Amino acid sequence: MCEKSRCQWAGDLPVYIDYHDNEWGRPVHDDNRLFEMLVLEGMQAGLTWITVLKKREAFRQAFDEFDPVKVARYGDKKIQELLENKGIIRNRLKVNAAVTNAKVFLEVQKNYGSFDQFIWAYVDHIPIKNHWEKMEEIPAATPLSNRISKDLKKMGFKFVGPTIIYAFMQATGMVNDHVTDCFLYQEMEA
Numbered sequence: 001m002c003e004k005s006r007c008q009w010a011g012d013l014p015v016y017i018d019y020h021d022n023e024w025g026r027p028v029h030d031d032n033r034l035f036e037m038l039v040l041e042g043m044q045a046g047l048t049w050i051t052v053l054k055k056r057e058a059f060r061q062a063f064d065e066f067d068p069v070k071v072a073r074y075g076d077k078k079i080q081e082l083l084e085n086k087g088i089i090r091n092r093l094k095v096n097a098a099v100t101n102a103k104v105f106l107e108v109q110k111n112y113g114s115f116d117q118f119i120w121a122y123v124d125h126i127p128i129k130n131h132w133e134k135m136e137e138i139p140a141a142t143p144l145s146n147r148i149s150k151d152l153k154k155m156g157f158k159f160v161g162p163t164i165i166y167a168f169m170q171a172t173g174m175v176n177d178h179v180t181d182c183f184l185y186q187e188m189e190a
Contacts, residue, residue, distance in 0.1 A: 004183045005181050005182055005183055006020055006021070006182050006183065006184075007020060007135065007178055007179050007182045007184075008135045008179070009135060013050065015050070015053050015054065016050060016053070019053055020184075021184070023171070024170065024171055025170060025171075025173050025175075025176050025177065025178055025184060025188055026173045026188070027127055027172070027173035027174070028171075028172040028173055029116045029120070030116070031068070031105075031109065031114050031115045031116055032065070032066055032067060032068070033066075033172075034115050034116060034119065034172060035066050035068045035071075035101075035102070035105055035115065036060075036066035037168055037171050037172050038101060038105070038157075038160070038168060039059070039063065039066060039071075039098045039101065040052050040056065040059065041164045041165075041167050041168045041171065042094060042097055042098065042101070042158070042159030042160065042164055043059070043088075043089045043091075043094050043098075043159075044164075044167070045094070045159055045161075045164060047089065049167075051089070052089070055087060055088055055089065058085070058087030058088050059087075059088050061087075062082055062085050062087065062088050063082075063098065068102040068105045068106055068109075069102075069106065071098060071099060071102035072099065072102035072103045072105075072106055074099045074102075079092075079095055079096065079099065082095050083095060093158075093159075094159060096158075097158035097159040100156065100157070100158050101157050101158060101159070101160075103156075104155055104156045104157050105157075107155070107156075108155065119148075119172075119174070120174065122144060122147075122148055122174070123144075123169075123174050123175070127173050127174060127175060127176050127188070128144075128174065128175040128176065129175075129176045129188070130175060130176060130177050131180055132177060132179050132180065133179060133180050133181070134179065135179060138177050138179075139166070140162075140163045140166060141161075141162035141163045141165075141166045142162075142166055144169075145162045145163070145165040145166035145169060146162045148160075148165050148169075149161055149162040149164075149165045152165070173188070176188045
């Protein structure tokens with residue numbers, strides 16, 4: 001049996017392989033999933049993605065399945081409870097940012113109909129397909145992620161720097177950054 005060729009970052013850890021094969025780069029249009037990825041990408045700042053992936057289920061439980069309506073209502077008591085939850089990343093700035101972002105996320109939904117409509121408009125609702133041959137070619141940020149980051153910050157979002165936003169774009173399929181010899185590179189086109 002021939003082993004599939006994957007992006008190098010997927011490595012050999014089952015959790016990474018599963019994430020690579022079944023999620024990363026696949027277009028996401030569900031607002032709750034988009035909110036989840038926005039929160040998780042912010043949580044990753046300064047850490048490795050594997051740290052976040054291993055804690056993902058705990059995050060889902062702690063953050064009410066990433067329902068922005070519920071997260072927007074979190075008060076001091078709930079925030080303190082989250083900061084004591086050993087299953088998640090317990091960084092006060094990041095937890096507070098998740099609550100702030102939920103509130104702004106709801107405003108975006110109100111103003112644009114959905115966060116999906118708002119965020120995907122940046123790519124004309126069609127994923128950008130790059131043609132990277134090696135991981136080293138993939139940028140950490142782009143002029144577009146810089147622009148989106150700036151716009152989100154103006155709206156009041158936190159932990160949405162250009163690198164975080166580019167990772168969000170990759171994760172949610174706004175951009176296809178699978179390397180050209182990855183089995184998913186062509187599949188994403190279909």
